[in-house]
Amino acid sequence: MNNKIRWLRNKMMGLNLQGMIITNPVNIRYLTNIQAEGILLITRKENIFLTDSRYIEHVNATLTIEDGIVVSNIKNLTLDDYENFFLFCENVGFEESNLTYAKYKEYMHKYRINNFEETEGIIEKQRMIKEDDELNNIKKACSITDNCFEYLKGFIKIGMSEKQVAAEIENFFMKNGADELAFSTIVASGKNSSMPHAVPTDKLIEPGDPITIDMGCKYNGYCSDMTRTIFAGFVPQYVKPVYDLVLKNQIQVSESLKEGVNIKNISKAIENNIKLNGFDMMHSLGHGVGLEIHEYPFFGNRVDFYLKENMVITNEPGIYIPNKFGIRIEDTLLVSKYSSISLTKSDKNYVVI
Amino acid sequence: MNNKIRWLRNKMMGLNLQGMIITNPVNIRYLTNIQAEGILLITRKENIFLTDSRYIEHVNATLTIEDGIVVSNIKNLTLDDYENFFLFCENVGFEESNLTYAKYKEYMHKYRINNFEETEGIIEKQRMIKEDDELNNIKKACSITDNCFEYLKGFIKIGMSEKQVAAEIENFFMKNGADELAFSTIVASGKNSSMPHAVPTDKLIEPGDPITIDMGCKYNGYCSDMTRTIFAGFVPQYVKPVYDLVLKNQIQVSESLKEGVNIKNISKAIENNIKLNGFDMMHSLGHGVGLEIHEYPFFGNRVDFYLKENMVITNEPGIYIPNKFGIRIEDTLLVSKYSSISLTKSDKNYVVI
Numbered sequence: 118m119n120n121k122i123r124w125l126r127n128k129m130m131g132l133n134l135q136g137m138i139i140t141n142p143v144n145i146r147y148l149t150n151i152q153a154e155g156i157l158l159i160t161r162k163e164n165i166f167l168t169d170s171r172y173i174e175h176v177n178a179t180l181t182i183e184d185g186i187v188v189s190n191i192k193n194l195t196l197d198d199y200e201n202f203f204l205f206c207e208n209v210g211f212e213e214s215n216l217t218y219a220k221y222k223e224y225m226h227k228y229r230i231n232n233f234e235e236t237e238g239i240i241e242k243q244r245m246i247k248e249d250d251e252l253n254n255i256k257k258a259c260s261i262t263d264n265c266f267e268y269l270k271g272f273i274k275i276g277m278s279e280k281q282v283a284a285e286i287e288n289f290f291m292k293n294g295a296d297e298l299a300f301s302t303i304v305a306s307g308k309n310s311s312m313p314h315a316v317p318t319d320k321l322i323e324p325g326d327p328i329t330i331d332m333g334c335k336y337n338g339y340c341s342d343m344t345r346t347i348f349a350g351f352v353p354q355y356v357k358p359v360y361d362l363v364l365k366n367q368i369q370v371s372e373s374l375k376e377g378v379n380i381k382n383i384s385k386a387i388e389n390n391i392k393l394n395g396f397d398m399m400h401s402l403g404h405g406v407g408l409e410i411h412e413y414p415f416f417g418n419r420v421d422f423y424l425k426e427n428m429v430i431t432n433e434p435g436i437y438i439p440n441k442f443g444i445r446i447e448d449t450l451l452v453s454k455y456s457s458i459s460l461t462k463s464d465k466n467y468v469v470i
Numbered sequence: 471m472n473n474k475i476r477w478l479r480n481k482m483m484g485l486n487l488q489g490m491i492i493t494n495p496v497n498i499r500y501l502t503n504i505q506a507e508g509i510l511l512i513t514r515k516e517n518i519f520l521t522d523s524r525y526i527e528h529v530n531a532t533l534t535i536e537d538g539i540v541v542s543n544i545k546n547l548t549l550d551d552y553e554n555f556f557l558f559c560e561n562v563g564f565e566e567s568n569l570t571y572a573k574y575k576e577y578m579h580k581y582r583i584n585n586f587e588e589t590e591g592i593i594e595k596q597r598m599i600k601e602d603d604e605l606n607n608i609k610k611a612c613s614i615t616d617n618c619f620e621y622l623k624g625f626i627k628i629g630m631s632e633k634q635v636a637a638e639i640e641n642f643f644m645k646n647g648a649d650e651l652a653f654s655t656i657v658a659s660g661k662n663s664s665m666p667h668a669v670p671t672d673k674l675i676e677p678g679d680p681i682t683i684d685m686g687c688k689y690n691g692y693c694s695d696m697t698r699t700i701f702a703g704f705v706p707q708y709v710k711p712v713y714d715l716v717l718k719n720q721i722q723v724s725e726s727l728k729e730g731v732n733i734k735n736i737s738k739a740i741e742n743n744i745k746l747n748g749f750d751m752m753h754s755l756g757h758g759v760g761l762e763i764h765e766y767p768f769f770g771n772r773v774d775f776y777l778k779e780n781m782v783i784t785n786e787p788g789i790y791i792p793n794k795f796g797i798r799i800e801d802t803l804l805v806s807k808y809s810s811i812s813l814t815k816s817d818k819n820y821v822v823i
Contacts, residue, residue: 171667213572218564219588221571235572314524 118185120248121148122164128239129159135206136160137236138224141215143408144240146338149186150179157186160202167191200229210236238413245405245413247427252451254339255406255429258295259449259460261334262341265289266463273470275324275349279304279317282330290334299333299340299410310346310443313400313435324350327360327442328470333410333449340410342431343461344447347468359396359436360444364465366390367446370402370432374450374457376425384418387434396436403431406449428452429460471538473601474501475517481592482512488559489513490589491577494568496761497593499691502539503532510539513555520544553582563589591766598758598766599780605804607692608759608782611648612802612813614687615694618642619816626823628677628702632657632670635683643687652686652693652763663699663796666753666788677703680713680795681823686763686802693763695784696814697800700821712749712789713797717818719743720799723755723785727803727810729778737771740787749789756784759802781805782813 118126125148129137139145139157145166146152153176155168164186168176176188203209209228211221213235225233247255268289273282283302290298305315307326315329322328331344346360366387373383384402391398405412406429414422414430424430430452435445446465451458471479478501482490492498492510498519499505506529508521517539521529529541556562562581564574566588578586600608621642626635636655643651658668660679668682675681684697699713719740726736737755744751758765759782767775767783777783783805788798799818803810 211571213575214570216571217567218569218571218574219566222566 118164119148119183121243122159122185124243125240126159128243129210132208132210132234132236132239134208134210134234134236136203136208137210138216138228139212139240140220141212141240144212144215144244147240147244147408149184151176151186152179152338158202161206163187165189165202167194196227199227203228203230206230208232208234210234210239212236212238212240214238241413244407245428246425247407247429247451251339251407252427252429254337255341255449255451256460258299258334258336258339258341259343259462261290261293261295261336262332262343262461263463264293265332265334266330266343266345269330270347270468270470273322273328273347273349275322275470278319278321279306279309280319282322282328283317286330286332290332295334295336296338297335299335299342303329303331303344305329305443306349308440308442311437311439311441313437313443313445322349325353327353327356327444329443329445331445331447338408340406340408341461342406342410342433342447342449343463344433344435344445345463345465345468346444346446347470349470352467352469356442356444359438359442360467362391362394362396363434363436363444363446366434367432367448367465370434371448371450371457371459374424374430374432374452376423376452376454378424380414380416380420380422380424381418384416384420388418391434391436396438398434399437400433400435403433405430424452426452426454432457471517472501472536474596475512475538477596478593479512481596482563485561485563485587485589485592487561487563487587487589489556489561490563491569491581492565492593493573494565494593497565497568497597500593500597500761502537504529504539505532505691511555514559516540518542518555520547549580552580556581556583559583561585561587563587563592565589565591565593567591594766597760599778600760600782600804601780604692604760605780605782607690608694608802608804609813611652611687611689611692611694612696612815614643614646614648614689615685615696615814616816617646618685618687619683619696619698622683623700623821623823626675626681626700626702628675628823631672631674632659632662633672635675635681636670639683639685643685648687648689649691650688652688652695656682656684656697658682658796659702661793661795664790664792664794666790666796666798675702678706680706680709680797682796682798684798684800691761693759693761694814695759695763695786695800695802696816697786697788697798698816698818698821699797699799700823702823704822705820709795709797712791712795713820715744715747715749716787716789716797716799719787720785720801720818723787724801724803724810724812727777727783727785727805729776729805729807731777733767733769733773733775733777734771737769737773741771744787744789749791751787752790753786753788756786758783777805779805779807785810 153172333342433447437443506525663682686695786800790796
């Protein structure tokens with residue numbers, strides 16, 4: 118049985134759960150490496166992946182004897198089989214943020230579950246602490262992203278459209294070993310940069326435009342996330358103080374984060390710094406990164422949560438001046454015992470193309 | 471208020487529902503044309519789309535006064551607002567196959583709902599009967615698909631890979647007015663054609679290969695679905711009887727379908743025809759097509775369901791001989807009062823490239 122499932126079984130014991138039905142495909146991938154339709158049953162005796170004939174062969178090829186997972190074809194299961202899975206289980210857990218109400222009722226009935234219990238994201242919370250193989254995947258995704266930024270510095274020219282730059286980024290990722298994008302790339306130039314979630318348009322890049330590029334890819338399923346705001350031709354004088362303020366705060370966060378820091382405190386501190394200068398943070402300071410681009414922990418000034426070693430998070434302060442421009446600088450960070458380590462390492466000083 | 475919402479309100483009255491919370495984004499698009507994150511509330515007095523600041527502007531641009539839909543920013547809602555939406559409603563419906571258990575509990579509490587009732591896919595069932603504008607979109611998607619097949623007859627050559635052909639199909643769709651693919655294109659040649667759900671591989675097309683191409687695109691959100699099995703160089707003698715059998719049955723279905731036909735009977739009849747010839751149907755005979763590529767009605771030999779005018783369905787018998795080859799022929803059909811009308815019109819005789 119692999120470490121991750123062992124961890125989960127220990128956790129379940131603490132919660133007095135004798136069984137669990139796992140339906141969230143990201144959690145199934147995390148625990149088993151399986152990428153196929155189906156559900157994972159943690160029973161008293163076994164770990165069972167229930168799937169159908171389309172996936173049996175593929176799933177068996179993914180698993181090793183060490184995983185300790187039995188694969189079953191739902192076609193061969195009888196009503197008795199379903200009832201036997203959780204026989205003598207007092208409490209069985211389920212993922213209430215994933216399972217539909219219809220499936221909740223169906224499963225409770227089909228598996229004859231007495232107490233079907235909400236588990237409040239136990240696996241999502243377990244996923245916050247990354248293991249070595251996970252860290253290696255994230256590091257690789259971050260390094261592809263850094264290489265992409267390096268390439269962009271030579272590629273982007275005044276007169277190109279935002280869409281053209283976004284397409285080139287995606288093309289670079291695919292050609293350089295990424296599985297897929299971690300999210301839809303943002304390329305927002307000039308006024309468009311004032312919208313934190315801008316979608317690339319046909320607007321052409323003009324001299325003096327700040328260009329906010331928010332990009333990330335996946336490697337073996339694990340995400341990277343990085344933003345840089347660069348400049349076309351020159352850095353306008355009126356933009357410099359804003360850029361410098363964002364960068365100063367971004368560096369302050371990187372220098373402050375380590376095991377034991379409370380998310381609430383750091384979020385409040387940065388919001389205050391930015392408010393004191395007459396601006397507003399329009400979004401949160403960061404979020405966890407892993408198999409999902411946004412995962413636990415989520416930052417916020419009311420999130421009373423202490424960071425731990427081997428969490429991977431983003432640090433992304435930004436300032437947006439409506440109808441004028443915006444600046445955001447973001448890195449993916451690894452939290453360690455005494456500091457944080459930036460996994461994306463691209464230049465954060467003024468980059469002029 | 472538009473026809474579709476009026477229809478739903480009538481249906482709700484019959485079910486003694488005074489309100490409903492609609493969360494399935496496909497159903498929201500169907501009822502309102504809105505394509506944005508949010509939920510639709512049908513209350514005693516109003517139709518309300520709840521969304522956030524990211525979408526308000528876009529949603530207001532989509533709606534007209536005739537839609538009779540109020541757009542609300544969740545940011546501005548108080549706890550009282552939530553409680554007032556369904557005040558004096560005895561029963562409020564929800565979509566149990568879409569809503570998670572966690573949201574079910576959250577909504578019941580937040581909106582103070584007394585009886586939160588399952589609605590058993592009432593909107594999905596309403597979606598089976600297509601209106602004129604929906605039919606026009608499906609017809610357009612089918613016509614793009616026919617044009618693509620015509621183009622493919624000149625494009626595909628022995629020595630090309632399945633992936634290359636699939637990429638060309640997708641490229642054709644995008645360049646000829648489709649919004650996006652309706653599903654991942656299947657191009658399965660030679661032995662690969664024996665798997666109904668084959669994924670395109672690097673295998674090159676060889677002389678004598680049957681090539682099963684299953685493709686479809688979306689136009690204004692509405693799907694097309696068509697399969698043809700064509701041949702590279704020549705039609706092998708041993709394939710001909712199988713091809714002819716599939717085609718004969720496919721034509722028989724097209725000629726039999728009309729309002730009032732029971733899905734169970736036609737499914738059984740075709741399965742029997744194929745069994746009598748020593749083969750097995752590995753999948754169902756067809757499914758509904760609309761905003762989703764697979765939607766109600768789903769075919770099966772136990773589905774006791776009578777077809778009605780203006781339903782759009784596929785007709786796709788197939789025979790698969792493991793490790794040898796497979797043949798599938800599929801059209802998208804419109805059910806009318808006295809016959810069915812094929813919306814995909816590509817050649818079904820032997821096509822040799």
